[in-house]
Amino acid sequence: MLAMRIVSGLLALALTSASFGADRYSDFTDRVRVTGLSRLGAFSLLKELTTDVGPRLSGSDGAEKAVAWGQATMTRLGFQNVRLVPCMVPHWVRGNTETLIATDKYGSFPLTVCALGTSPGTPAEGVTGEVIEVQTLKEVAALGERAKGKIIFYNRPFEKTTVSGFAPYGMAGDQRFAGPAAAAKVGAIAAITRSLTAAEDDVPHTGTTRDPGIPCAALSVVAANKLSAALKNGSVSVNLKLSCQTLPDVPSASVVGEIVGSEFPNEVIVMGGHLDSWDKGTGAHDDGAGVVHALEALSVLKDSGFRPKRTIRVVLFMNEEISGTGADAYFEYAKNSGEKCVAAIESDSGGFAPRAFSTDYKRLKRLDRWVPTLSTFEIERLKPGGGGADVGPLAKIGAVLFGLEPESQRYFDYHHSDKDTLDKVHPRELELGALAMATLAWLISEEGL
Amino acid sequence: MLAMRIVSGLLALALTSASFGADRYSDFTDRVRVTGLSRLGAFSLLKELTTDVGPRLSGSDGAEKAVAWGQATMTRLGFQNVRLVPCMVPHWVRGNTETLIATDKYGSFPLTVCALGTSPGTPAEGVTGEVIEVQTLKEVAALGERAKGKIIFYNRPFEKTTVSGFAPYGMAGDQRFAGPAAAAKVGAIAAITRSLTAAEDDVPHTGTTRDPGIPCAALSVVAANKLSAALKNGSVSVNLKLSCQTLPDVPSASVVGEIVGSEFPNEVIVMGGHLDSWDKGTGAHDDGAGVVHALEALSVLKDSGFRPKRTIRVVLFMNEEISGTGADAYFEYAKNSGEKCVAAIESDSGGFAPRAFSTDYKRLKRLDRWVPTLSTFEIERLKPGGGGADVGPLAKIGAVLFGLEPESQRYFDYHHSDKDTLDKVHPRELELGALAMATLAWLISEEGL
Numbered sequence: 001m002l003a004m005r006i007v008s009g010l011l012a013l014a015l016t017s018a019s020f021g022a023d024r025y026s027d028f029t030d031r032v033r034v035t036g037l038s039r040l041g042a043f044s045l046l047k048e049l050t051t052d053v054g055p056r057l058s059g060s061d062g063a064e065k066a067v068a069w070g071q072a073t074m075t076r077l078g079f080q081n082v083r084l085v086p087c088m089v090p091h092w093v094r095g096n097t098e099t100l101i102a103t104d105k106y107g108s109f110p111l112t113v114c115a116l117g118t119s120p121g122t123p124a125e126g127v128t129g130e131v132i133e134v135q136t137l138k139e140v141a142a143l144g145e146r147a148k149g150k151i152i153f154y155n156r157p158f159e160k161t162t163v164s165g166f167a168p169y170g171m172a173g174d175q176r177f178a179g180p181a182a183a184a185k186v187g188a189i190a191a192i193t194r195s196l197t198a199a200e201d202d203v204p205h206t207g208t209t210r211d212p213g214i215p216c217a218a219l220s221v222v223a224a225n226k227l228s229a230a231l232k233n234g235s236v237s238v239n240l241k242l243s244c245q246t247l248p249d250v251p252s253a254s255v256v257g258e259i260v261g262s263e264f265p266n267e268v269i270v271m272g273g274h275l276d277s278w279d280k281g282t283g284a285h286d287d288g289a290g291v292v293h294a295l296e297a298l299s300v301l302k303d304s305g306f307r308p309k310r311t312i313r314v315v316l317f318m319n320e321e322i323s324g325t326g327a328d329a330y331f332e333y334a335k336n337s338g339e340k341c342v343a344a345i346e347s348d349s350g351g352f353a354p355r356a357f358s359t360d361y362k363r364l365k366r367l368d369r370w371v372p373t374l375s376t377f378e379i380e381r382l383k384p385g386g387g388g389a390d391v392g393p394l395a396k397i398g399a400v401l402f403g404l405e406p407e408s409q410r411y412f413d414y415h416h417s418d419k420d421t422l423d424k425v426h427p428r429e430l431e432l433g434a435l436a437m438a439t440l441a442w443l444i445s446e447e448g449l
Numbered sequence: 450m451l452a453m454r455i456v457s458g459l460l461a462l463a464l465t466s467a468s469f470g471a472d473r474y475s476d477f478t479d480r481v482r483v484t485g486l487s488r489l490g491a492f493s494l495l496k497e498l499t500t501d502v503g504p505r506l507s508g509s510d511g512a513e514k515a516v517a518w519g520q521a522t523m524t525r526l527g528f529q530n531v532r533l534v535p536c537m538v539p540h541w542v543r544g545n546t547e548t549l550i551a552t553d554k555y556g557s558f559p560l561t562v563c564a565l566g567t568s569p570g571t572p573a574e575g576v577t578g579e580v581i582e583v584q585t586l587k588e589v590a591a592l593g594e595r596a597k598g599k600i601i602f603y604n605r606p607f608e609k610t611t612v613s614g615f616a617p618y619g620m621a622g623d624q625r626f627a628g629p630a631a632a633a634k635v636g637a638i639a640a641i642t643r644s645l646t647a648a649e650d651d652v653p654h655t656g657t658t659r660d661p662g663i664p665c666a667a668l669s670v671v672a673a674n675k676l677s678a679a680l681k682n683g684s685v686s687v688n689l690k691l692s693c694q695t696l697p698d699v700p701s702a703s704v705v706g707e708i709v710g711s712e713f714p715n716e717v718i719v720m721g722g723h724l725d726s727w728d729k730g731t732g733a734h735d736d737g738a739g740v741v742h743a744l745e746a747l748s749v750l751k752d753s754g755f756r757p758k759r760t761i762r763v764v765l766f767m768n769e770e771i772s773g774t775g776a777d778a779y780f781e782y783a784k785n786s787g788e789k790c791v792a793a794i795e796s797d798s799g800g801f802a803p804r805a806f807s808t809d810y811k812r813l814k815r816l817d818r819w820v821p822t823l824s825t826f827e828i829e830r831l832k833p834g835g836g837g838a839d840v841g842p843l844a845k846i847g848a849v850l851f852g853l854e855p856e857s858q859r860y861f862d863y864h865h866s867d868k869d870t871l872d873k874v875h876p877r878e879l880e881l882g883a884l885a886m887a888t889l890a891w892l893i894s895e896e897g898l
Contacts, residue, residue: 034610037610037612161482161483161487162486163482163486163881165877378612380804380830409881429858429859
């Protein structure tokens, strides 16, 4: 690409400037745009969270460091009423051992695994059993007695043919989330699951599983493909060793701070993401991005000289990944606060370039009037959907939920794995998400819902 | 992010499927979606082009290898009438030496540079002179006599506050494109230019410059910042050594292939990108992506069992980067062909997730009816703009121009540098661009313009 673009670049700029003028919010979007894109504050905050704090699994020292960082950061950014909303959280620890050795008629070979969150550990010598490969939980139920003493291998791949990068997670997710419990129910001694990703590499992706009862681990996609290939040649047994364990629950907290509304201080707009992460990688996209989106959104708004009519509050939720106790505790807090939670905007889909906000289907048409303003920061549409796991409960007290939907293709390449690190986040893409969130919060604050 | 998403993933899928059914092109989009996303053919082709062929600067052996690859690939994909449209191209070679040593009152230090395309070389001992830092070409003109014997250092940075990732290239581009000639005009002995990128690293970005007359090179952003800092402490002289040279023009060609229209074979829809690249990196985004977008678009359409009413033609243009002789030669060819070129779609903005097509401002409203169909592949809108440097001339024979506009934030991090390599391209994002292009070509083929 060369010179022609230089001319069209200038043309596009002229057109953009012209369209700014037509919008009653152009002063707002101009000022937050200049403040945000000049400093790229979201990325600086994410660097702190992923580098100074690091991984922050609920119950870990890292999570407590993250709580302290959240408080200190909100105070430094000049937020009001910085406080904690306490909750109890599980305390699951991975330990140092997670290995899987497969043995077929030609010999033994190691395969890359990691324990699923909440999995019990194995005895020191591991659990050993014959592998049964399945695609669905239904197949497992149908195995009945034949599953007894076996190790169930869920190998349904990420669907390739959906355009959305998120849809395949929904389609394959039950294997991880409910598969181990289903295997335990028919007497399997362990469950291993193909990682929930389209990326063909040797990196396993962890994540929570519900009441597994038996040891369970995720195989990298390469490991799953190798194991499946070996099974084509006859029976395969595996030895799985996991040193993970669940310790007693510990107290933790979500972190809250705000700018109090000038006209309707009792009407609250929540913006948030979750402060905890998995212990793999540093949770840069999941959900460091959401944390810094919300922090930077409120900070940019403030530093651009705007004071909202309604209270805009940042909530950094604890323990989204395992059992949502932070969201539950915040819901109880909000319900009993005497305030009205008018809206809650969640970012938990990564720090890529923003594309849409999801919200209540019934409101889409009415709120479409905001799209031209939101399009300043690359939000092209409102689409049907909810907010996310953390803001979900707030619907019960009347909050309208919104979810930030960034570009989706790369998210599950990194999600819940060692690859979810700062270098996968683009500073400008991340900042645009924060500015989009600031703009939506401002529109709600100005006009109500 | 955890379980809530699994549910909303399934919901989104259901909604998507429902909306497919409402579109008269749903059979088309369903079939090309499944064909394309199952095989990710664009990425396989890009791997061949960047790995087996490699860099392919006009006039180089690599460019001739690319022409042969283009012909062989079109033939292998089953295109009709595979042929070359010859053109003459410049033959500029970089050589092995490109160094810059700066000397200030504290000593000497090296700075990372690379020659700008078409720059003359320096004598073996280099050119040495005092540096004058400027921001604009106007400043240089105003220097007059004071520029004589000096080395002009253009240091206007990429504008940070535009949302578009492309706009800053338009705003800063004259420094590279016309800056050296402007410096030569007032008697400077060399020109050095801050790289056209927002990425703060030590990698220089090359690119063409018009009739420079004097040796000229791009500094990495880090080098430009260091030089500018040194100038704050007093005068700095630099020694620039470049071994680049311009050899006589050589013959080359653009590569053409098509599927002949079943009803209107004489009406042609061109899809294309440029086959040449810079000699830095392997031109994966610029414009390997455009080349494989067009190849895969036609191939997917064919392999999904569709035969267009109008002729859909892929043109892989030679020599976009230096002087556009491939585009000029194809224009002459098309003008004299007796065919009617109804539309030309260019992809020369990278292989990131598609977001829009640009086209003639006057047609936007009428063509908006296509957006719901195009949105299957993440095209949310048609926006005002042209096609690109290669298809531009075809407007003169009545073609309506379109440009594929992918997500823009990362493009100039890599552009024209050693970083523009295959690992920066996401296979699914790239494929979606090809499928968007296939869909637009199909809509034009079915309905005309």
